[in-house]
Amino acid sequence: MGYTLAEKILMQHAGLSKIKPGEFIEAKVDVALANDITAPLAIAEFKKSGFRQVYNKNKIVLVPDHFAPAKDLKSANQCKILAEFAKEQKIKNYFEVGQMGIEHALLPEAGIVLPGDLIVGADSHTCTYGALGAYATGMGSTDLARAYIDGKCWLKVPPTVKFIFKGKLNKWVGGKDLILYTIGQIGVDGALYKVMEFSGPVIKGLSMDDRFSICNMAIEAGARAGLIEPDEKTKKYVAGFKRQPKFYYSDPDAQYEKIYEWDVTGLEPLVACPHLPSNVKPVSALKDIKINQAVIGSCTNGRISDLRIAASILKGKKAAKGVKLIIFPATQKIYLQAVKEGLAEIFVKAGGVFSTPTCGPCLGGHMGILTDGEVAVATTNRNFIGRMGSPKSFVYLSNPAVAAASAITGKITHPARIK
Numbered sequence: 001m002g003y004t005l006a007e008k009i010l011m012q013h014a015g016l017s018k019i020k021p022g023e024f025i026e027a028k029v030d031v032a033l034a035n036d037i038t039a040p041l042a043i044a045e046f047k048k049s050g051f052r053q054v055y056n057k058n059k060i061v062l063v064p065d066h067f068a069p070a071k072d073l074k075s076a077n078q079c080k081i082l083a084e085f086a087k088e089q090k091i092k093n094y095f096e097v098g099q100m101g102i103e104h105a106l107l108p109e110a111g112i113v114l115p116g117d118l119i120v121g122a123d124s125h126t127c128t129y130g131a132l133g134a135y136a137t138g139m140g141s142t143d144l145a146r147a148y149i150d151g152k153c154w155l156k157v158p159p160t161v162k163f164i165f166k167g168k169l170n171k172w173v174g175g176k177d178l179i180l181y182t183i184g185q186i187g188v189d190g191a192l193y194k195v196m197e198f199s200g201p202v203i204k205g206l207s208m209d210d211r212f213s214i215c216n217m218a219i220e221a222g223a224r225a226g227l228i229e230p231d232e233k234t235k236k237y238v239a240g241f242k243r244q245p246k247f248y249y250s251d252p253d254a255q256y257e258k259i260y261e262w263d264v265t266g267l268e269p270l271v272a273c274p275h276l277p278s279n280v281k282p283v284s285a286l287k288d289i290k291i292n293q294a295v296i297g298s299c300t301n302g303r304i305s306d307l308r309i310a311a312s313i314l315k316g317k318k319a320a321k322g323v324k325l326i327i328f329p330a331t332q333k334i335y336l337q338a339v340k341e342g343l344a345e346i347f348v349k350a351g352g353v354f355s356t357p358t359c360g361p362c363l364g365g366h367m368g369i370l371t372d373g374e375v376a377v378a379t380t381n382r383n384f385i386g387r388m389g390s391p392k393s394f395v396y397l398s399n400p401a402v403a404a405a406s407a408i409t410g411k412i413t414h415p416a417r418i419k
Helices: 005-014 039-048 073-089 103-109 124-132 141-150 175-186 208-216 232-238 304-314 332-340 343-349 400-409
Strands: 024-028 031-035 060-063 118-121 135-138 152-156 160-166 195-199 225-228 258-263 270-272 280-282 293-297 324-328 352-354 375-378 394-397
Touching (some): 005 118, 005 135, 005 195, 005 225, 031 039, 031 141, 039 141, 103 208, 103 332, 118 124, 135 225, 141 152, 175 258, 175 270, 175 280, 195 208, 208 304, 293 400, 304 324, 304 343, 332 343
Parallel strands (some): 031 060, 160 195, 293 375, 324 352
Antiparallel strands (some): 024 152, 270 280
16 A cells, blocks of 8 residues: 655654554654744743753754734743743754744745655644645644654644646636635635645646645645645755755555545636635625735745735835735845845835734734724735734735735735736
8 A cells, every 4th residue: 555745754754664544653853843922832841841951953943933023022022032042052043033034934945844854833834844745734832842852743644635736827826826725615624634735737837935825724724734746846946955855755556535636727816705714705706895904925925926926016006095015025035035126116116015024914913913894905824803903804815916906906806907
């Protein structure tokens, strides 16, 4: 019997010769990640355990990105805990403000996560790195504390569901639309405690940025991980990084719990309406949905290709009166590239705010949270009640092109309507 990509990675890291869904394994971890919200809890539990030294200072990653730059005293104290622990333990991969970015864009960019890795993070969107052909999953801070101690964790092996995409994508349609389509089809619990494996000619045609967007939102369908098999684009992306990647592939006779196959020819940009990522509608079906804010960025769509798409629509245009346009490049490198290419100038001339890398308003943190009755279109990944601030606000999820077009018209708009 063959094995899936995810099963092969887990089997190798657990030192096993066979594996099956449903069994518990103890596996060695390549990267243990946490941020300014979740790391302080893990650090506290680590210290309670009585251990004084982390298992490997080079495999722990600390990124203060959720409320950083610190929005208030409590946030500053959270960030201070990370800084002090990093200094005490001589942790190599600690990213202070000025070097940090949104964690799930920063780690692949820096070559910290690679194909074949087992990555655990105290953040649900850790699944982003599956785009590289890695097994990446979120877990609680106390579980992460255990990984600090001996570099291992307990995992239950999930079954894998395969998604095959065929056809030809329309203009303005990308990875964000494909994952919204998928979640709309199967629901927010359609892959509960499963692995989502994305494949097919459409996936092979996507850029790495689009693949990251897809795997980033696997958790919105309840998945433990979302993976894409490595190919030449993957190999080019990771070429030159210090650590050597390990490439795994699903066997032809691998066992899948279920296989979905969709032809996405003719698919138009999609929007997830309040208050679930599964409440998906074509953008053309949304009439006169007025907005107060457009957010372009986040760990889902804050990469340079996303900013280029948004800038191509906003160039020479102005955000509608009463619309707050906020752009969050995902890392410092992306920020500098956007400045170099003139994208930042386009955003500012359009009446937008070009911000430092941060999670910002995505989780109702800061720098753009919504008050009662306000409506936002955002390239973020969640639109639950109160996700971006007031429980009486409304968030629509879209790709960068839709968000940019909507900023110009003041209502949710198909990008093809902007001339």
